[in-house]
Amino acid sequence: MTNDTTSTKRLIRKGRIPGKTGFSPADIRLVDGVIDTIAAPGSLTPEDGETVLDADDGIVLPAFVDLHTHLDKGHITPRRPNPDGSFMGALNAVSADRVANWNAADVEARMEFALRCAYAHGTAAIRTHLDSAPPQHEISWPVFARKREEWAGRIELQATALCGPDHALDKALVEELARTVKTYGGSLGGAISVFDRAGEAIANLVDAAGRHGLDLDLHIDESGDTASRSLSILADRVIETGFSGRVLAGHCCSLAILAGEDAKATIARVAEAGIDIVSLPMCNLYLQDRRPEETPRWRGVTLLRELKAAGVAVSLASDNTRDPFYAYGDLDMLEVLRESVRIGHLDHPEDKLADWFSAVAAVPARTAGFAYGATLLAGAPADLVVTRARTPGELFSRPQSDRTVIRAGKVVSAKLPDYRELDTLLGVTP
Template identity: 35%
Template sequence: MSETRLPGVLVPAALAGFAASGGDLLAGDLVMRQGQVVGLAPATAEPSRIVMPRLADPHVHLDKCHTVGRIPHVGGDLMAAIAAQRQDRAGWTAQDIRARATRGLDELATAGCGAVRSHVDWGTVDDPAAVPLAWEVLGEVAEAYPLVLQRAALVSMPVMADAGHARRIAARVARDCGVLGCFVYDQPERAAGIANLFRLAQDFGLAVDVHVDEGLAPGLDGVERVADAALACGFNGPVLLGHACALMNRTGGDLARVIDKLARAGIAVAALPYTNLYLQGRADGTPDRRGLTRIHELRAGGVRVVLGADNVRDAFCPVGNHNPLATLALAAVAGHLDPPFGRWLGMISTEARLAMGLEAVTLAGAAVQGLICFEATTLADLLSAPPRAVPLGDLLERLAA
């Protein structure tokens, strides 16, 4: 049986998938047979690179990214960002969307992503249930990339609450193997909209992804409403909630009750540090509230928590990167995700894939094509200045030449 060895590698223990002794990073020679990893052998060279599965980003907006330079009024809260981006959207063309989405996908590929979910604002000016241009363009652009691109329909609550509109949208999303989602805040129609969301997701066999409670105002209850709806209908598809900032308003038994519901419903939560830190807690002067959701409490309560880049250089966040390692680094600072960093890597790899309804990939048994490597020797170095990801197959070909 053909065997290949890559000497002097470091493997994150949390992503290895095989038993081995060591700390955060396991050192050795990577052993591959028939193009698949079978384990680590004792090191025959000083470790010089980190090898891991391809990363995943479960929450981006490729339809909006890289528009900040042409939006005159960037800044303010969530509603100000929505208004500014809506104004820019009026001028979108297929060429414009394609150029920006391609740039975003190039960034994701360079960062080592193997799977990404992009939300797409649904509807047109004339028809709120019509397929948006960006949905079509992203479907075309994705064909040129060796990664999984999931498109998630981001539907406004009044439209999701309309049974006819919602069914039209769900049927099209199902046809395109997409994900059904909506924006839940404090809308009066949210009970009907959430009910329609889960009813249609059940009917069409769709995964669910909801922007929910993206704010710190008291009284936001979308997270609990979504959890209640999922439990009530026994929904068994993957559900991912993005933002959930208002969980910061809940403490003690109140918080524990909501977390228990999320855990029982199998609902995952995406923390989105770039956009939430930028938009939330705004007042006169320096903000004194973080916009993150309760990462530590959710994880302690058995809820899967993942990380996403969210908005990159648009009206919602004027800076950022389509790089999961950079997102994790920011989350580490903002959310006190202390070393050892290996315990958080699943939030941008194995756990993120599971939240997207995909199979988790560890090194054990992984195909060479599903692995990447970085010129780094500690996870602190990797997060502080993320180097370009090199596909492991490309490295092996280069070394064999």
Template identity: 45%
Template sequence: MTSQDQPPHDLAPGEPFVLRGVHVPATFTAFEGGAEIVTADIAIEQGRIAFVAPSLAETPSAWRDIRLDRMMVWPCFVEAHTHLDSTQIWARSPNPDGTFGSAASAIIADRETHWTPDDMRRRMDFGLRCAYAHGVRAMRTHLASQNEQIEQRWEIFSEVRAAWAGRIDLQAVPLISTDVLADDVWFARVLDVVRRHGGVLGGFAHVSPLVDASLERLFDAADKYGLALDFHADETDDATSDIVRRVATLADRRGGGMQVMVGHCCSLAVQDETEVDRTLDLMARAGLSVVSLPGCNLYLQARAPGRTPRWRGVTLLHEMAARDIPICIGGDNCRDPYNPYGDFNPLESFQDAVRIAHLDHPVGDWPLSVTTTPGALVSQAQAIVAGAPADLVLYRAKSYNELFVRHGAGRLVMRDGIFVDAPLPDFSELD
């Protein structure tokens, strides 16, 4: 970075200032005019955005000017779908062949051998420090909830959530098969931990003789206790997998007023076009939101020895956007047997999605998928407008091309109007 790209070191807490000449994706602003990236001045006072104006507009003379001419400004991110409890175990429990089945086996073996409270707290904290350094403001994580340590794991999560309060808002969803939730005792245990810890109800749903009854009772409980719902759905290239349609049918039957998110939705990409249109129309009518996990699905889907994959594992993002279905993009698993890659960096997830799903020409409103759209469903993340919290991420870039080519190099993170020192933790801590 040049000296013009660095904030002054003597900026006093609470001192009003103006970020001059920064570049902002227009979708985050109230600007009109057609340009994808606008040049703006952003005034910040007492931790909030006072105003956003075209660059070189008049501002109060007493306010300090900070010139960051080659910086692009985004709101802080919201991670809509990840797995904090299994993160950072790749070195000790790699996936031997990259398949879904091997990933599941490796996770279970690691969980039974290593997941002590201290181990989980240490790995979760490492992951959250990565996320904080990348500008994450809020996160929804799925927690393994299918064995006798369920209560202990949720207690550990709540301890970590309390330790991170004010930096990253955390929300949890039980990761448990809908077949297991057909059992009355297990359902009661899961519902209890979700309610006690302020979580979101859900699980991973797969086609089986029990799935419809389990989904129905999950909707009943969510309706009774005012809970949101979140499902792993159709994470497969099996065209007969139709969990999303079943979930949408239930949501539509109840009037579409519940907050219901479905993740993955991969099988939609290999189904008959007529059936797909019916399902997508139903999803839109029922008010479902979707989280796509392009990085993890790219790693897992269509993997077979000696065979080049023929598809990308992503769901039908453009077709959903055409129906105004709320779309989030998430990172999913991070450095575990389901995905050896990732760093809790939503910008990386977004870049993956742009390339994999052609979310460009124009990029348009797609940046909302890692910021304000999940922010409305999980917590935090607002547009760059007057009155919003000054929780921002600044990158050395003037265009999307510069941003993506350099992978967001030269990042600055601002929280409550203050530039924070948030270094990425070193992997040696995990040795």
């Protein structure tokens, strides 16, 4: 991965930047790794020693923030595919692969590959969940800490300990995970959906996070079952305990099929509790309502618009990448945004579309508390993605493989790694 070092000053001319109600034409001057000036197009003239990039009316975005990924699972599908595409098929396949293969070298190699993909696409910050059921937590967390240090300055990394509902019922185990997370500067998480003892599992996680001063990041209601009400239980527990850390709930699929008043009441409670939401549209579309030989009847995506209208911070993220939970993906947040717009019908009204761009940038940056803020403002880091697309229609019609990624004011020349690099590790070839 090499970077352009030709100039510490760069002028991006005739760009278009997203805002609350649309796209604004702008010239952008970058100086010494930060955004120096944003001005009306044509108002900035090149200065001595300044490199000029003519955006030619192309959309310019802040480098992306991916709030919910699974770097430890990534790219295992070639050696451990999901046998039927179902959620349980994914769960069992990952469990078998973890037991058989997830030593430190395996996890690290796949993490490194995934991070190279994300960096080449223009991502500047990532939060990953780490499967943390013992003894895996003693393997994956030190690997993550090493990757976080190695990638500092390129991708800001956070991690969350992920455990299943059965593990969340074990107070001693939750306490051990909380101590591990505290040691490595992460957050505490778990996966809770349709479950008779969901309240007990959530209470254990909230209480442990409170004792250790940790933030919470949970997989919640990743199900199409209207009996799955873990989001409401979580909101109630946060309010009742006065939990003061950040709380993020991912997926929340079953919220989308609750009856109208039930959904409204849940959303109001989520807003009252100050819980942020991250939706994973591509993975949810892939897994939810999958039945043998039948066409799915719903999209699996939570109530994005309704949550946002209630004042809840809503982010969009990648989730799984080429693993049994989602067989595709490349940690490309522009793909995530494009598919989310299509899946969630976010393209209308047109004057509100540009505001959804913040769901892969400033909103998840605030939710996670990243140092990187993912904003296009004077004084912000000069971490940008410049596209040739002039309109959302052009942006979402092509992969934008000719995008220009700028980090610290310099053009990044990193290329996507070849899947062939993983053949020996995975023990397979096509």
